[in-house]
Amino acid sequence: MSTVVITGANRGIGLELVKIYAGRGDTVLACCRNPGAATDLAEVAGTVEILETEVSDAKSVAALAESLQSRAVDILINNAGIMGPAPAKQSVQEMDFEGWAETFAVNSMAPVRIMQALMANLRASSDAKLVTITSQMGALSLDMPMAYAYCASKAALNKFMKMAALELGKEGINVCVIHPGWVQTDMGGAAADITPQQSAEGIVKTIDGLNADNNGSFWKWDGETHDW
Numbered sequence: 179m180s181t182v183v184i185t186g187a188n189r190g191i192g193l194e195l196v197k198i199y200a201g202r203g204d205t206v207l208a209c210c211r212n213p214g215a216a217t218d219l220a221e222v223a224g225t226v227e228i229l230e231t232e233v234s235d236a237k238s239v240a241a242l243a244e245s246l247q248s249r250a251v252d253i254l255i256n257n258a259g260i261m262g263p264a265p266a267k268q269s270v271q272e273m274d275f276e277g278w279a280e281t282f283a284v285n286s287m288a289p290v291r292i293m294q295a296l297m298a299n300l301r302a303s304s305d306a307k308l309v310t311i312t313s314q315m316g317a318l319s320l321d322m323p324m325a326y327a328y329c330a331s332k333a334a335l336n337k338f339m340k341m342a343a344l345e346l347g348k349e350g351i352n353v354c355v356i357h358p359g360w361v362q363t364d365m366g367g368a369a370a371d372i373t374p375q376q377s378a379e380g381i382v383k384t385i386d387g388l389n390a391d392n393n394g395s396f397w398k399w400d401g402e403t404h405d406w
């Protein structure tokens with residue numbers, strides 16, 4: 179059985195990931211910024227510990243690490259993310275720079291902050307996996323000229339994790355980023371291609387297949403690789 183840390187665990191893809199891991203008997207440390215309002219998360223059956231975490235806040239992330247002490251973490255899933263400013267305010271013509279900074283804080287920097295805060299916990303596992311949910315919109319190989327702040331935040335995240343894989347792979351920690359598909363969540367909207375459950379099932383299967391040979395990969399939710 180594994181110990182799995184998931185951020186943004188109270189709704190969307192994160193909540194479905196919690197359900198799957200808890201359902202198969204793993205221990206889930208489910209991070210969300212407002213546990214009191216996380217009613218769906220509180221109802222998930224299994225071993226689920228709900229931990230208050232605002233991923234872009236240094237003190238909050240430090241408190242998360244403190245609460246874990248020397249506990250081994252087998253899988254860290256950086257899932258929390260935001261779309262950023264309104265579409266018209268993150269374009270070539272106009273940019274809400276404060277909103278862009280917030281988008282970077284949550285999508286690009288928070289996964290790194292959490293990775294560093296929980297590094298000792300990952301190192302305490304004999305088979306550690308550091309997974310970050312990215313987006314195809316952060317791929318340089320894909321021309322999708324919209325949501326510029328969001329796209330740039332995921333591109334920065336991808337680059338960091340691709341480099342981190344080179345270093346952490348030497349210690350046996352698999353580092354990857356996964357595009358979850360276009361998913362019917364608050365972020366993806368009702369018209370999206372797949373349900374959060376389908377996305378989460380694919381993501382978990384992909385994580386199950388991580389090993390030393392495929393370290394540093396950019397995956398799609400269905401287990402195919404994605405071009406950087």
Ligand SMILES: NC(=O)c1ccc[n+]([C@@H]2O[C@H](COP(=O)([O-])OP(=O)(O)OC[C@H]3O[C@@H](n4cnc5c(N)ncnc54)[C@H](OP(=O)(O)O)[C@@H]3O)[C@@H](O)[C@H]2O)c1
Pocket residue numbers: 185186187188189190191192210211212231232233234257258259260284311312313314357358359360361362363364365366367370
């Ligand atoms: N849905 C899609 O089609 C799609 C496509 C590509 C990539 N993604 C990526 O998939 C991940 C999950 O997206 P989703 O569709 O499940 O989105 P969602 O339904 O909007 O859920 C986002 C989650 O992130 C949490 N979050 C946001 N900012 C946070 C912060 N500062 N601190 C802590 N938690 C925070 C939210 O918590 P609150 O409830 O407190 O706001 C919520 O739990 C994101 O990284 C997103 O970029 C989604």
